Amino acid sequence: MKKAAMFLYAAIVSLFPLAAQNGGFVTYAIFPSPAALYNEANEVICTLPATYYAVLCGEESDGKFPVSYLDLSGYVRTSDVSVVDYEPVVKFAALTAKPNNDGMAVNLRDKPHPQNGKILCSVPPDASLTLYGAREGGELFAGAGTLWQYVRYNSPDGGTFLGYVYSPQLVCDEVQPNSGEKVSRPAPDKPKETAPSLSLEKNGAIALAITLCVPAGIIMLVLFYRPDSKRTPRHSK
Secondary structure, eight states, rough: HHHHHHHHHHHHHHHHHHHHTTTTOOOOOOOSEHHHHHHHHOOEEEEOTTTTTTEEEEOBBEEEEEETTEEEEEEEEEEGOEEEESBSSOOOOEEEEOOOTOOOEEEEESOOOTSOOOEEEEEOOTEEEEEEEEOOOOSSTTSSEEEEEEEEEOTTTTTTEEEEEGGGGEEOOOOOOOOOOOOOOOOOOOOOOOOOOOSSOHHHHHHHHHHHHHHHHHHHHHOOOOOGOOOOOOSSO
């Protein structure tokens, strides 16, 4: 059993090196300031809010950590995060957004640009969207700015769409600073020291102790020695 446990621990360390450092299976990193989340092509997906956390999914490579945030996967620069040795109570920002387009639907695109951003779906005016963060893009309306919001839309027919909606066409929750509260973990109980129990009676235990301490030769002598007064001659005249 001991060898099996050691093998299992070695496997965990090799598969989850960051988790093993903290004695758990999840390692978190905090964003001291708003941090960009990148995709595999090194393009910015969105900016994640300060004071919240991402889950580290591997070791640092080329100055970036692979991470997950809510249901997003990507990369953050190591200089934009600080690895922590605790589990936060609140890990991710719970933000939502709603269309604000004079009662009309808004378009969700695969890129934050009105010209080269493909329309993935139309979001109805009463929809509630999961909000991840903003990203600069192209200007949809003159003078309205270049900010877009990266959101998730769960359509009534069961489809899920991730993409960008022009920020002036949305009403978005404001980001509230995270409390930074840590999950409290009880200290492990110390094993109780118990005196070894013996199944022998007191006299038997004393005899066993004496037996272990006395050389075997003396024991044999005591067992088989018979005083002369009690010996019976073999040949009596």
